[in-house]
Amino acid sequence: MTSERYEGIKFRVEFTSKQPPHDEKLVDLKAWCKKFHDLGLAPPYEGGSYGNLSCRMAAKSDAFIITGSRIGMKHELSDDCFVLVNSCDPEKELVSVSGSREPSSETILHCAIYHNRKDINAIFHGHSQKILKWAQKLNITETREEKPYGTVDLVESLLEVLGSENFLIIKNHGFISMGKSMEEAGNLALLMYNSCK
Numbered sequence: 001m002t003s004e005r006y007e008g009i010k011f012r013v014e015f016t017s018k019q020p021p022h023d024e025k026l027v028d029l030k031a032w033c034k035k036f037h038d039l040g041l042a043p044p045y046e047g048g049s050y051g052n053l054s055c056r057m058a059a060k061s062d063a064f065i066i067t068g069s070r071i072g073m074k075h076e077l078s079d080d081c082f083v084l085v086n087s088c089d090p091e092k093e094l095v096s097v098s099g100s101r102e103p104s105s106e107t108i109l110h111c112a113i114y115h116n117r118k119d120i121n122a123i124f125h126g127h128s129q130k131i132l133k134w135a136q137k138l139n140i141t142e143t144r145e146e147k148p149y150g151t152v153d154l155v156e157s158l159l160e161v162l163g164s165e166n167f168l169i170i171k172n173h174g175f176i177s178m179g180k181s182m183e184e185a186g187n188l189a190l191l192m193y194n195s196c197k
């Protein structure tokens with residue numbers, strides 16, 4: 001992870017409703033947040049955790065549920081820690097959501113991946129010095145340049161290398177693990193983490 005501090009989200013949010021998502025998928029999403037916390041893949045900072053996890057609402061839908069900004073994964077998460085993202089406009093840097101808090105700072109990144117990879121239904125973004133250090137040895141594709149978190153520049157740098165791979169490194173920052181299901185995305189992250197010996 002870079003030394004860049006968390007300063008909040010870098011896009012505008014339009015709330016279509018203040019209602020937090022209420023969906024059975026939250027059970028698994030909460031469990032993966034806990035696992036990421038326990039393994040140190042979403043390291044805590046004062047006020048939250050460095051990491052964001054999401055899942056698509058339904059096959060090929062643009063809508064997805066994502067962790068809220070500044071949620072601490074060391075705590076038991078309630079439904080209102082999550083936000084339903086209805087749509088994103090990267091050009092206007094505008095995100096339309098339903099929920100009682102702002103969505104994760106990397107919401108536009110998740111949105112762009114779901115848009116470009118219809119095969120992907122879950123995206124888990126975490127931070128691990130261990131995985132960053134092992135990226136080259138494990139032959140993991142990496143974005144070419146370091147970009148500030150939560151920006152459209154970072155999104156573009158990831159789209160450049162996205163291809164059809166399900167695990168990528170954001171240079172000097174963290175990793176993105178993707179899958180057809182949360183189980184696939186989560187297990188892939190665990191496999192990579194466990195390969196760094």
Ligand SMILES: [Zn+2]
Binds near residue numbers: 050127173
């Ligand atoms: Zn990050």
